[in-house]
Amino acid sequence: MHIRRPIIIANWKLNGGIDLLCSSVVSFIRKHYEAEIVVCPPYIYIRDMLNFLQHSEIRIGSQNVSKFESGAFTGETSAQMLKEAGCKYCLIGHSERRSMFRENNASCQIKVQRALNTGLTPVLCIGENSEERENQITRDVLTRQLAEGLEGLDLKNKSLCIAYEPVWAIGTGKAASPEIAQEVHQFIRQELIALYGADTAEKIRLLYGGSVNKTNAKELLSQPDIDGLLVGGASLDPEHFVNICQQASVQAETQLVTGV
Numbered sequence: 001m002h003i004r005r006p007i008i009i010a011n012w013k014l015n016g017g018i019d020l021l022c023s024s025v026v027s028f029i030r031k032h033y034e035a036e037i038v039v040c041p042p043y044i045y046i047r048d049m050l051n052f053l054q055h056s057e058i059r060i061g062s063q064n065v066s067k068f069e070s071g072a073f074t075g076e077t078s079a080q081m082l083k084e085a086g087c088k089y090c091l092i093g094h095s096e097r098r099s100m101f102r103e104n105n106a107s108c109q110i111k112v113q114r115a116l117n118t119g120l121t122p123v124l125c126i127g128e129n130s131e132e133r134e135n136q137i138t139r140d141v142l143t144r145q146l147a148e149g150l151e152g153l154d155l156k157n158k159s160l161c162i163a164y165e166p167v168w169a170i171g172t173g174k175a176a177s178p179e180i181a182q183e184v185h186q187f188i189r190q191e192l193i194a195l196y197g198a199d200t201a202e203k204i205r206l207l208y209g210g211s212v213n214k215t216n217a218k219e220l221l222s223q224p225d226i227d228g229l230l231v232g233g234a235s236l237d238p239e240h241f242v243n244i245c246q247q248a249s250v251q252a253e254t255q256l257v258t259g260v
């Protein structure tokens with residue numbers, strides 16, 4: 001079985017300023033974590049963060065990417081520019097972008113393609129809203145988001161993450177229970193196996209996101225198909241964030257010892 005290194009991604013959304021963001025990660029500088037830690041600042045702070053974290057192992061991601069490469073697209077930032085700025089990851093199709101900025105599966109597919117072509121690791125965000133869960137169509141929604149968001153993409157020698165973020169859990173304080181999250185992650189893994197075959201699907205890291213905090217992180221991370229966490233609000237609280245990263249590192253160490 002393939003060992004997937006646990007990953008914690010901080011989604012800082014539209015929060016600043018730079019001093020607050022630096023204070024969230026100041027204790028990480030020169031510390032080693034077995035888990036991979038990524039922070040996604042607003043674009044304007046990416047370079048500052050990179051300088052601030054230059055002696056640390058923390059990686060930088062973007063919260064979005066343009067579906068265009070270059071040209072007359074005012075306000076856009078391309079995958080190539082993000083790569084040049086030092087990003088390793090980029091979030092794509094976060095539910096806030098889908099609901100407030102009219103992103104859909106088709107635009108996500110183009111963005112994932114752009115990121116893959118450039119060497120960024122896309123983190124495609126998917127998840128059902130509360131109405132869809134109540135109507136018991138969660139699986140249909142996810143199947144569609146995956147099939148359309150990844151349509152025609154060749155993942156050979158490429159790195160991809162999928163973040164399952166149920167919309168009803170984002171910023172609400174109502175995280176999915178570890179059982180529900182595991183059940184959905186297992187389903188996502190099966191869908192990826194159907195799309196790409198077991199070898200490739202086993203390497204894709206699946207993150208859970210939605211009201212993660214230091215209290216629920218451990219149990220979520222100990223589920224077999226949850227390989228990491230996408231953390232919003234709690235990532236701005238240094239105490240919570242360090243604690244979550246430590247728990248992920250313990251999980252990573254356990255994997256190294258037990259091989260699972």
Ligand code: PGA
Pocket residue numbers: 011165169170171172173209210211212230231232233234
């Ligand atoms: P939350 O946000 O942790 O504040 O719920 C998660 C996200 O939007 O990625």
